[in-house]
Amino acid sequence: ESAFRRSGSRSGHLLHRSFASAVTPERRVAILGAAGGIGQPLSLLMKLNPLVTHLSLYDIAGTPGVAADVSHINTLAEVKGFAAEEQLGQALEGADIVIIPAGVPRKPGMTRDDLFNINAGIVKSLCTAIAKYCPNAIVNMISNPVNSTVPIASEVFKKAGTYDEKKLFGVTTLDVVRAKTFYAGKAKVPVAEVNVPVVGGHAGITILPLFSQATPATNALGDEEIHALTKRTQDGGTEIVEAKAGKGSATLSMAYAGAIFADACLKGLNGVPDIVECSFVQSTVTELPFFASKVRLGKNGVEEVLGLGPLSEYEKRGLEALKPELMSSIEKGIKFAKAN
Ligand code: NAI
Numbered sequence: 001e002s003a004f005r006r007s008g009s010r011s012g013h014l015l016h017r018s019f020a021s022a023v024t025p026e027r028r029v030a031i032l033g034a035a036g037g038i039g040q041p042l043s044l045l046m047k048l049n050p051l052v053t054h055l056s057l058y059d060i061a062g063t064p065g066v067a068a069d070v071s072h073i074n075t076l077a078e079v080k081g082f083a084a085e086e087q088l089g090q091a092l093e094g095a096d097i098v099i100i101p102a103g104v105p106r107k108p109g110m111t112r113d114d115l116f117n118i119n120a121g122i123v124k125s126l127c128t129a130i131a132k133y134c135p136n137a138i139v140n141m142i143s144n145p146v147n148s149t150v151p152i153a154s155e156v157f158k159k160a161g162t163y164d165e166k167k168l169f170g171v172t173t174l175d176v177v178r179a180k181t182f183y184a185g186k187a188k189v190p191v192a193e194v195n196v197p198v199v200g201g202h203a204g205i206t207i208l209p210l211f212s213q214a215t216p217a218t219n220a221l222g223d224e225e226i227h228a229l230t231k232r233t234q235d236g237g238t239e240i241v242e243a244k245a246g247k248g249s250a251t252l253s254m255a256y257a258g259a260i261f262a263d264a265c266l267k268g269l270n271g272v273p274d275i276v277e278c279s280f281v282q283s284t285v286t287e288l289p290f291f292a293s294k295v296r297l298g299k300n301g302v303e304e305v306l307g308l309g310p311l312s313e314y315e316k317r318g319l320e321a322l323k324p325e326l327m328s329s330i331e332k333g334i335k336f337a338k339a340n
Contacts, residue, residue: 027266028054030095030134032088032126033102034081035062037248038142041255042101043070049259051266052077058091059102060084088126092133097265099171099258100126103143105249106241112145112203113329120336123149124156131160138167138265138301142258146170146202147326148333150280150290155337166301169265170280172202172292173257174250178236179209182229187218198233198278199285199293199308200319201326208322209233212312226314268297281305288323290330 029046033039034057043057047070055077057067067081082091092098103119106112123143130137135157143149150170157163175198184191195215200208211226221229232239240250264277275297283291283305294306311319 024051024053025270026053027051027097027269028056028095029077029262029266030056030058030091030098030137032058032091032098032100033143035059035066036101037105037251038101038254038258040066041252042099042258043067044073045255045259046099046262047073047075047077047079049263049266050076051263051270054094055079056082056091056095058082058088088129089133092129092137095134095137096269097138097140097262098130098134099140099142099262101142101254101258102126105251106144106237107246107248108242110241112237113148113332115144116148116332116336119143119145119149120152120333121340123152124337124340127153127156128160131157131162135160135162136164136167138169138269140169140171140258140262140265142171142254144202145329146172146280147206147290147329148336151330151333152337154282154290155334159337164301165282168281169261169295169301170202170290170292171258171261172198172207172278172280173261174254175202175207175209175233175236176278177253177257177260179211179214179229179233182232182236183209183211183214186225186229187214187216187220189216189218197294197309199291200322201290201292201329202280203329204234204325205318206322206326206329207234208315208318210309210311210315212315213309223314226312230314230318264297265301268301268303269299271299276306286319286323288327288330291326 029052034043046052063081063083071079103122141150179196179198180194183196184194198209200206264275268275276294279295280292285291285293296304
């Protein structure tokens with residue numbers, strides 16, 4: 001592959017064209033917050049992804065060690081570390097996808113919204129740099145509260161004149177990962193075959209798993225079990241925060257989820273058909289300006305935001321119940337970005 005890439009660039013577009021479908025295009029991924037609890041295993045997983053040719057690891061602390069460590073792995077991606085704010089531009093240059101797990105995580109007793117004051121500022125400054133150095137990149141926002149950080153990013157990009165709603169994603173994949181695991185356990189179906197859409201937002205009751213659409217379908221689960229599964233999915237993050245007892249929130253399962261979502265974005269960019277993942281995006285599926293639902297990914301990011309499909313009565317009530325909280329988190333983000 002790398003030999004072909006070299007010969008392809010030397011002998012011009014003819015070769016490129018005739019082998020187009022066989023060639024892995026160059027794909028640059030930047031991770032901001034790469035030395036953190038999520039950032040480190042996510043850096044590892046992206047280094048293992050054969051679609052990644054260049055991996056930029058940026059953090060304000062601890063980058064050189066993480067970048068050196070990951071760089072010794074004998075896979076395709078060329079790894080570079082960027083350690084200080086003055087290197088952020090270089091870290092972002094040419095990026096196709098920027099993944100943002102920068103910021104502080106929750107401690108026991110905290111909600112995701114308690115992170116707002118610190119993380120809003122971090123996200124705003126990182127997005128300002130994205131607008132300047134890689135305005136066309138796809139952004140995968142992991143930093144919490146996602147319900148507010150995605151609207152913040154959109155406002156920063158609007159102000160800079162670079163906003164493309166097809167390229168901004170709040171990463172809610174961990175909710176899907178949890179819903180699949182918990183459902184498989186209760187429904188006693190093979191976990192690898194399970195699919196469950198999760199819609200709404202990414203905090204507490206705004207997380208709405210649609211177990212009525214879960215596959216493989218089962219009628220073994222009654223209302224109480226569905227309610228318990230829904231609660232456990234909504235509180236999955238808190239389960240980890242409590243188990244870690246002050247040492248942070250989900251990092252390993254989040255890195256896995258982040259890697260799955262970034263891989264889907266890369267496949268979409270590369271023209272692989274029918275790539276669908278749930279994500280928190282600009283949306284007209286409900287009256288809310290941002291909403292998580294199934295999204296078809298393509299060469300420009302969002303190809304199509306898919307509708308909710310048929311909901312059970314329980315899910316319909318959940319949907320109405322989540323709207324006020326989700327709307328106020330969205331508005332809080334927009335207000336912050338406009339005021340700062
Ligand atoms: P962590 O504290 O272990 O790591 C965060 C990293 O961000 C640190 O290495 C820190 O140096 C870096 N950082 C801080 N300010 C920065 C800046 N301005 N530029 C670049 N890097 C900066 O935290 P952890 O556990 O990795 O969590 C990170 C974020 O991800 C938190 O906001 C957390 O709430 C969120 N999260 C999101 C989930 C989701 O499902 N979307 C799930 C779990 C966590």
